[in-house]
Amino acid sequence: MTDIASEVLIERLAAWGVDTVFGLPGDGINGIMEGLRRHADRVRFVLVHHEEAAAFMATAHAKATGRIGVCLATSGPGGIHLLNGLYDAKLDHQPVLAITGMQETSVLGTGDQQEVHLDRLYADVADYNLVVDNPAQLPGVVDIAIRTAYARRGVACLCVPNDVQVAPADADPYQHVAPATAPIYLPAPGVPRREDLQAAAEVLNAGERAAVLAGAGASHAREEVLAVADVLDAPGQVPRDTARIPRPTGDHLRRARRRPAHRTGLTPARSGPAVHNRLPRMNSPPQPPLTDPTGARMNTDEAHDAAAGPLDDLADAAWRVEAASLALVEMTLNAAAEYSGLSVVQLRVLLAVDRHGPLNLSALAAHLTMSISATGRLVTRLDSAGLLTRLLASHSRREVSIDVTPLGHEAIERLRAARRRHIAAALTRLPPATRQTLARTLLEFTAAAQAGNSRGDTGPAVT
Template identity: 90%
Template sequence: MTEIASEVLIRRLADWGVDTVFGLPGDGINGIMEGLRRQSDRVRFVLVHHEEAAAFMAAAHAKATGRIGVCLATSGPGGIHLLNGLYDAKLDHQPVLAITGMQETSVLGTGYQQEVHLDRLYEDVAEYNLVVDNPAQLPGVVDIAIRTAYARRGVAHLCLPNDVQVAPADADPYQHVAPARPPATAPVYLSPPGVPRQEDLRAAAEVLNAARRPAILAGAGALHAREEVLAVAETLGAPVIKTLPGKAVIPDDSPYAVGGIGLLGTKPGEELVEDCDTLLMVGTNFPYTKHLPEPGKVRVVQIDADPARAGVRMPTEVPMIGDAKEGLAALLPLLHRTDDRAHLEKYQKAMAEWRENMAALENPERAPIAPQYLIGCVDRAASDDAILTCDSGTIATWAARHWTIRGGREFYLSGNLATMAPGLPYAIAAQLAHPDRQVIAFIGDGGFAMLMAEFLTAARLGLPITVVVNNNGSLGQILWEQMVLGYPEHGVRFGAPSSDFSAWARSCGGYGRKVTDPAEVNEAVRQALAHPGPALVDVDVDPNEPPMPGKVARDQAVKFAEAFLKGQPHKAAIATTLFKDKISQLGR
């Protein structure tokens, strides 16, 4: 059997350690599918129901493993569908390779069916972007694409026309010059040195040693540096703020943790930002500058792997380029231990009070069901090495505040794109990457409905993921954003008939249960987690529970009140829910 170019492509992916490709076949990639069939002992193809899900799965694979994720789509509409998931990878700096098809080279430019020049469409999303028009380019361009994705922490794209896919592997119709021939040995990616320059380390230490009220802001770039972050926090007596993508940097019950900042953050985190005199930013490019310290009022030190990002968000006195783990390890010996723990103890006390208030909101007596109680049940029932994936919206607030990082737990969501619908595809990819761990998707009804067909993918693969649908019958985050802007809500509630996604789960052959009674929540969650295959619990929660900021700003309160005065249609129910929240907290 003659070896075809697509077989060379897939074999080179396997040489790079790629063991899974997520995708959906089509007539624009039949040759690549044949290459996958011939190399099926080395590379698994995961068939999905929508290409957007394939791209989300590739991004999640990269997040959960640190290795490049690969997705595959046919020409035209298939490649277009990948884009949202690819932008998720781009904005969260995850290495992903997208492989797409294209019409035969002889018909390009003729307006042929599904002729979309995906290389042009991908110009913004891709760090490396190539139409392969000669089999001789393979496998060299595969190496370049993957190295670029790793080096630039982003998306690479290879597009293969149909005739190139099935051409003989050694075909070289032009033979102008000898093609690059990479070695047959397994390729490797050589990461750049991770230790910042010594003069920068000394300058950073000088600033941090002079701090009286230090704070650390740690992001996703520090997920592998838990021990080093804790050691620096201990030395400086510095409370640690975590971005949401960096939630698993340190445990939530750590004496240094003060939660997050921003709309999904904590009151102690927000107060620390206003109070600190020195900020150490580690592995984060936190975009919401209005939640960072006022420029000029704090001294800032930053460690970032990308020179382009250092000093972008805040005037930074000492920007350091390097890996978070290696950089902090090199910085630690230069730091002086702070004996005065008053600053740290102030925020430890504030966090203890915050945790009590959050626990009070997990009230099992409330009806309709409080979403805080639902995620609290998930948190208590899940194992200490569980992986939680989350959609965007109000559920991200509940997960941020009530999903506790302890032990080896992890947490993944669409951090910077903040798109709806990745929670379920993320869970599938994480379960495939970590088959022995508990994987839970915490999803809103709006996000689940977008890609709910992928539950059938999980059932077909026999994956024991647990899906928990926080069903408030609305696009909850937009509802509250409208109110904060001072507008009465409009176009955000789905209305009748109410959804029952548990029926869909059962029709797929999985476990499905609908819950409307708060007395059933805990048992339903535990039964779903114990189920050996895919399970789904659809829980009707209070649609009027507001995802209030950790610290409500005056302008937010004014706009909220204006929305009520303008005729908010559900103001009585919202007021009742807010009253119940306050009663729960006062009752502790």
């Protein structure tokens, strides 16, 4: 069997450590699909329902592994569908290679069926963008594309026409000189100038109430960023590890975009490094910094705290209570995970019946804000597990009430005990005086919340 150019493409991907390609087959990539079939032992093909999903999955793969993600789409509309996911990779600075088909080179420019010049379409999203019009360019341009994606933390695109895909692997109709490359990427050291580091250190040392905001670009330097934060005694958001998914940072940045700066915890800081983060704007941006060497930003507007009005204080408090409630929800989920018999939705049903029951099905559905049919299916599962029971209502033999069984009460008590353990573990990290203040404050907040619920009071608008 004659080797085809697409096999050279797939073999080179494997040499770069690529083991997965996400995509959707089509007539415009039949040759590449054949290359994947012949090398299925080295590179697996993950079928998607839409090309957009392939690009998003390649981006997620890059975030999760730190290695380049690869997506594949057919010519014309298939390649167009990749754009959303490719822009996600571009804006999140993730290395992704997009491979697409294209019409035969002999019909390009004739208005052939679904002829779209994808290289022009990808001009904005891609750091490397090429139509492969000679098999001799492979595997060299694969090396250059992947190396560029790694170096620039972005997208590379290769469009391979149909006739090139199935051409003999050693074909060179024009006797060109082929590029000589290797599947190797050596990252640049990226060491700042000593004088720039010294200038940044002087800004940080002169500042007050420092905070650190570090993005995914600093994930390889987590220990160094934490060391700076320790020296400055600075709180902040730092990528969790080098796994390329700094979820705490990402969550914080998304919250920061939705809220004015003084509600993000950034404004009270008078100085601090912003390391490789992408936070383009906020609803109420901080004042321009006085100096900004090497990314260290200092704001010395001492009047800002006094400028916040009563609504700002209320918004701050609402946001902090929301954050605490999310932490408690996470503790509940962690407690639920300690025994695996129930899903989160089933636990919600069980707890609702325990708190408000006995209930008929429509009343339970209303409490859960779910449809009656979905609620009925969940009740049936919990009934089969022996956690809920259906009883004839005392006031009507035509109505069925739902209540918790002794086994269900036992499961709920296990959940609550586990949740209390998680909460107690967090409380042990607080000083005794803080724990007492927190307990008193929570009692007052609970009473105020219950009073508001009984009146149906939603309070002032807070965003």
